[in-house]
Amino acid sequence: MPGRRPRISLCTITAGPLRRVAAILSCYRPVVDEIVVAVNARFRPEELACLAGLADQIVPVEMGADFLQERYRAWLYGRCSGDHVVTVDSDEVPSAALLAALGSMAAADDVVTWLVTCRWLYPDAGHYLDEYPWEPSWKMVMVRNDPATLFIKGGVHEGVMAVEPYRFAELPVYHVACVTTSLEERAGKVAFYDGLEGRQLLEDGRGVSEVFYLPERSSRWPPAPLPADDARLVEAVLGVDVDADRVLEREDARPDEALLEGTVSYREVLPARPERPLGDTAYEPRIAPRPVR
Numbered sequence: 001m002p003g004r005r006p007r008i009s010l011c012t013i014t015a016g017p018l019r020r021v022a023a024i025l026s027c028y029r030p031v032v033d034e035i036v037v038a039v040n041a042r043f044r045p046e047e048l049a050c051l052a053g054l055a056d057q058i059v060p061v062e063m064g065a066d067f068l069q070e071r072y073r074a075w076l077y078g079r080c081s082g083d084h085v086v087t088v089d090s091d092e093v094p095s096a097a098l099l100a101a102l103g104s105m106a107a108a109d110d111v112v113t114w115l116v117t118c119r120w121l122y123p124d125a126g127h128y129l130d131e132y133p134w135e136p137s138w139k140m141v142m143v144r145n146d147p148a149t150l151f152i153k154g155g156v157h158e159g160v161m162a163v164e165p166y167r168f169a170e171l172p173v174y175h176v177a178c179v180t181t182s183l184e185e186r187a188g189k190v191a192f193y194d195g196l197e198g199r200q201l202l203e204d205g206r207g208v209s210e211v212f213y214l215p216e217r218s219s220r221w222p223p224a225p226l227p228a229d230d231a232r233l234v235e236a237v238l239g240v241d242v243d244a245d246r247v248l249e250r251e252d253a254r255p256d257e258a259l260l261e262g263t264v265s266y267r268e269v270l271p272a273r274p275e276r277p278l279g280d281t282a283y284e285p286r287i288a289p290r291p292v293r
Contacts (some may be wrong), residue, residue, distance in 0.1 A: 040063045115162060179238075
């Protein structure tokens with residue numbers, strides 16, 4: 001409809017900590033029209049209270065021991081009704097500049113995909129790694145919600161891919177994992193990622209996951225301080241008390257564990273995945289004789 005303001009959906013998928021996720025989503029709530037949150041179905045109903053009134057949809061979904069969020073991305077986008085979709089991970093805090101720009105980004109009719117700077121906080125919440133490969137590092141943050149142009153892959157660190165015409169913008173998001181999780185926890189995540197098919201490498205042969213998640217072993221130069229406005233946003237998010245919150249790890253998933261009512265099974269998610277595995281009977285051609293005229 002001519003003159004109509006484009007609607008923006010925001011989506012995320014999370015295994016906690018939910019109060020921190022709620023704090024991140026609260027940053028976006030004034031500038032988006034819809035928030036869709038897929039949560040690990042192993043949470044208890046009372047644990048979702050912090051998301052009530054904040055998210056428009058809270059969808060419990062099965063996440064097993066082999067959970068990889070990229071495999072759920074197409075299904076999650078199918079839950080979004082906006083003209084554009086913002087993808088948020090539960091370990092990323094937006095900058096003030098990004099929040100201020102989202103409306104004008106959605107209004108641009110000559111861009112399909114927006115990529116913004118992803119800055120990795122380290123060694124503390126007031127600084128980020130200001131050296132390659134962490135800077136510049138780019139993240140797809142907004143894409144037009146159009147099946148004709150959406151290009152989604154299910155490999156490690158893939159998800160929604162950039163489709164032309166796309167634009168890069170210096171509107172940071174801040175990745176907080178290196179200051180909110182221990183070296184041991186991050187090393188375990190790297191081991192999981194590197195055990196999957198399609199391990200990504202940097203130009204010098206080092207694993208992408210290992211370098212990015214373990215800066216203790218690879219960074220060489222002094223970090224840069226956050227701008228004051230962004231430091232306040234990060235402080236507000238990381239200042240939320242999550243001591244009582246659970247983080248539901250992959251390795252703790254059990255087949256017999258109770259799941260929330262209304263859980264979407266992985267079997268239901270799988271058909272939306274473009275690179276889903278197909279069985280031997282997925283393609284059964286039939287050859288009919290050509291009629292004789």
